[in-house]
Amino acid sequence: MPMHPAAKRLWNPFFTLAILCAMPVLSHAVDPKFALDPSVLSKKFAMPPSPSAAKRETGAAAPREKMSSYTVKPGDQLYKVLSREYGVSGARAEALVQRIKRLNHLSDIRNLKGGSTLMIPAVEAAPAPKSARTRVHSVSRAKKTAKAAFRVPAPDYGIKLAKVARGADAEVVEAAREVWPQLVASAGTRTSGHFDYLADTFSLSLDPEKYPTLPAQDGGSILVDGGGTLPALVKTLIQEKNPQVRIVSENPGNRQRFYRSLLTAAQFYSFEEDFSVDFGTDPKITVHADFKIEKSPDSLLRQDVALLNVSENRRATPDGLVRLLAGNGFRVVEAGNPSYQGGSGAGDLLYQVTGKEPKKILDSFLDALSVPFETGKSIDLYAQEHIGVRLDVPVDRYFEDHGQRYVVALFNGDPVNYTLIRLLETKGYRVIMLQEGDDFHSIADKVLSRLHIPGRYGEHDLWPVRNVGYGVRMSGAMIRDNRNGDRNLFVTDRDLDPLVKELADLNGYRLLDGR
Secondary structure, X not given: OOXXXXXXXXXXXXXXXXXXXXXXXXXXXXXXXXXXXXXXXXOOOOOOOOHHHHHHXXXXXXXXXXXXXXXOOOOOOHHHHXXXXXXXXHHHHHHHHHHHHHHHOOOOOOOOOOOOEEEEEOOOOOOOOHHHHHHHOOHHXXXXXXXXXXXXXXXXXXXXXXXXOOOHHHHHHHHHHHHHHHOOHHHOXXXXXXXXXXXXXXXXXXXXXXXXXXXXXXXXXXXXXXXOOOOHHHHHHHHHHOOOEEEEOOOOOOHHHHHHHHHHHHOOOEEEEEEEEEEOOOXXXXXEEEEEEEOOOOOOOOOOXXXXXXXXXXXXXXXXXXXXXXXXXXXEEEOOOOEOOOOOOOOEEEEEOOOOOHHHHHHHHHHHOOOOOEEEEEEEOOOOOOOOOOOEEEEEEEEEEOOEEEEEEEOOOOHHHHHHHHHHHHOOEEEEEEOOOOOHHHHHHHHHHHOOOOEEEEEEEOOOHHHHOEEEEEEEEEEEEOEOEOEEEEEEOOOXXXXXXXXXXXXXXXXXXXX
């Protein structure tokens, strides 16, 4: 159908555009708060991680527990290591010990293997007392404050200081004052110098009872701030007035660290921590000291070396051991209040075998084990068979123990006698065959193995050195004797001098001589 001419005019594009422009605008502008900023389109945004990825990332970022390693020394016990090396004791030590046991798969925390390495979890510092928090300020900041104080005119005033901790810590400081004259000759019988300073801007006075001073080996002075209460400003003022003053603020609660700080400040020629010295070979006496101190370069030549013991509840060094040390140039200095603790004489047993012949050695060994025996006995080889034949075989020793029958024979080179003795084993006897060349070592091995006694021959420590500060080590057979009560039985053929006997007695051993 052909288009009407008027419709053709309306379809003209220019005509249509004119009509649209003439029509009223009915739409509205977009609310600005919903408008899109074109600059946003050019930015790049990271996609949020998926839940599984976030979980993996969180797990990877989880901090690992900090650890430190410690190499075990002979005689170490875990509680002592934590107290000495990390300053941890009491309930904190109890909790830490359980973690260390699980971490290092320990079954016995008292007998640690020397030379092994323990992993120690990071030890959280105990909350510092409020009075000690002034120590966190830096020295440089304190110096700036001090210089400002010198520049600003001010009326005369006194600096009052807090009291140091009393109780156990004060006792440690007092003990250090008492023993110091034995280490530094110029210390006198009791040193408590004063720090009294007067200036245009300030006056400073320290109570010598709360803040004692000790002389140093090089002529300087040591100010003991045992409670850690000296403000940083006061420390700076003191050291600017007298650079020869060294301030020790170590906590006396850890005796080892406290004395280490004192000895460092004293400027001795040298000092060594955890020192040990040996005397003799078999038996060998070992003496352990917390510190060895050489006051001057020629201390060794003059045999003037001090051994300082500071450990808590440590036994006093026996008089015989003090004389041995003095004869070798060592002078013992005991800090604190060491106590003399003698043994009861009814605990462990030290049995000395004096005989040298095989039979005498065996007799002594059996006597030490409390095993009665017969000598010169003959045994009928066919006694249990009742065949009308009697064949007696002489043996040197016969005894019974825990339902078993034993015979001892010294082989004399006769093959017939040797065969007959061995035939006794077919009749239920246990045979211990001795030879002319057998010494104590070989006889001990034969007796222990045939009687199935838990024990071995070798070099043994009669007691742990660190328990008392000294020890004795010698060759012999160490036996855990359950026959006569739960005790240690040590059998040896070593010659025991009076000092070894004295030390053994002080540590609970009862000494017996063999047959």
